[in-house]
Amino acid sequence: MSHDFVDNLELSVRASNALRRYEINSIEKFLALTKPDIMGFKHAGAKTWHEIREVQVNIQRERRLETTPGLVVTHMRALNDLQAEMRAAGFFMILDHNQRLRLGRYVNRDDFQPEGA
Incomplete structure (x- = not known):
């Protein structure tokens, strides 16, 4: 599992730990996460979902600019x-x-x- 990927996302410790725990170690897996996925993670809730969603939106925006x-x-x-x-x-x-x-x-x-x- 690559910790570098998660570390580069600039998320809180709680969100980073949840991603590591559930082996979200690639950009594809990260962008595929949905609210029900996050809400099913242990020690994760609405705040974690909003934080992750904000980063997903920023990554998608950056990707669109590269097209x-x-x-x-x-x-x-x-x-x-x-x-x-x-x-x-x-x-x-x-x-x-x-x-x-x-x-x-x-x-x-x-x-x-x-x-x-």
């Missing part, structure tokens, strides 16, 4: 956060004829001034 749609959302948010700064620097984003996102830059008077002038 392609999750990565797309993360990158789109980053681009949206950069838009004001990009606009101030003279850049813009546009979709090309193949529906690919392209970065462009507005031409300004400084582009035509010789360096050092």
Whole structure:
């Protein structure tokens, strides 16, 4: 049985001990736990269930962010956060004829001034 898995979950001693006692030693087993499972564990109750459920939800959220749609959302948010700064620097984003996102830059008077002038 791997104690490292349970230790990495950042659960209370009571919840960690319950998981070890019932040999919940993999992420798959942990995510499959239900409220009736936990309520059937010796020395575990509603508080333990809520604690475990919170960690399950966080793990599932992290896993979704690692999928392609999750990565797309993360990158789109980053681009949206950069838009004001990009606009101030003279850049813009546009979709090309193949529906690919392209970065462009507005031409300004400084582009035509010789360096050092």
